[in-house]
Amino acid sequence: MITKTLLFTGLIFSITSYAQVGVNTNTPTRSLDINGHLKIRETVDESENGEYSKILVTDNDGNIDFIYKKDLLPVSDEFTSDKVVINNIYMNTTSAGIPSKKITCGKFEFSFNGDSNSKIQFNLVQAPTQNVSIYMSMEQNYDPNGFQFYQGTSKSNINPFIFTTSNWSTAQPFAEAGLADFEQNIMYFQYPNDPDFYRLTVYKVKHTINNGSTWSFVSACEKF
Structure with missing residues (x-):
């Protein structure tokens, strides 16, 4: 019984410890932390698809997050220039x-x-x-x-x-x-x-x- 408890505890600790995955780094700070170049071979142009409302952005530290497309559009009303x-x-x-x-x-x-x-x-x-x-x-x-x-x-x-x-x-x-x-x-x-x-x-x-x-x-x- 003690052996089974220790094994179960070890599995829980292992899953918790490796919740963040690092590539070329032993100290990942995000769920996936890549220290190096990332290559994507093919993407799909969804510029005309209204279902896609987010745009990927990155900061100086390489963290990738998103912002909403609507936040990049100029304010549009009858009193505001939209040029x-x-x-x-x-x-x-x-x-x-x-x-x-x-x-x-x-x-x-x-x-x-x-x-x-x-x-x-x-x-x-x-x-x-x-x-x-x-x-x-x-x-x-x-x-x-x-x-x-x-x-x-x-x-x-x-x-x-x-x-x-x-x-x-x-x-x-x-x-x-x-x-x-x-x-x-x-x-x-x-x-x-x-x-x-x-x-x-x-x-x-x-x-x-x-x-x-x-x-x-x-x-x-x-x-x-």
Whole structure:
């Protein structure tokens, strides 16, 4: 009987002692304490899943805990500004843009096309359930002509950009939206029946160093 009691007591003590597990450490301070590198080979993108409400965070000591996603969102009410700014800056050795370098802002993606005039173009992030008409106005600051104002898909009309269930991911260029060196343009637009308002600023800069030239392409999107 005494032997059985001692064995049971030993098991209880063993379980209690090893409630914290250490890897490369003899003194774990948490349930799992890893002193070294942690590698995760694959995860699932759950950014659009509303069931996932927590985000992992770490402190300077390597402790991993969570915070709620809602605590990272800006306060949103009728008296408080709710603004998001997304920007993209890259260099190229020619005056042509790189279409694959896109900026995603709300429901839209923006990019410069691959021609020497590097027109700004845009497409939708997700396929619509029906045809969507997008109206855009643009302030073009081009030196030979001064300030210019355009709407729609061409210089002389106000026809909207139309995205369908089949062409939603195909980029459409803005009207007269070519960029000369050092030119800056601003576009304003909105998605139908959506409370957000968008402002896109684009800029192209030519740099010359030791008789060689590079170009900076700048796009900044503000969602209000």
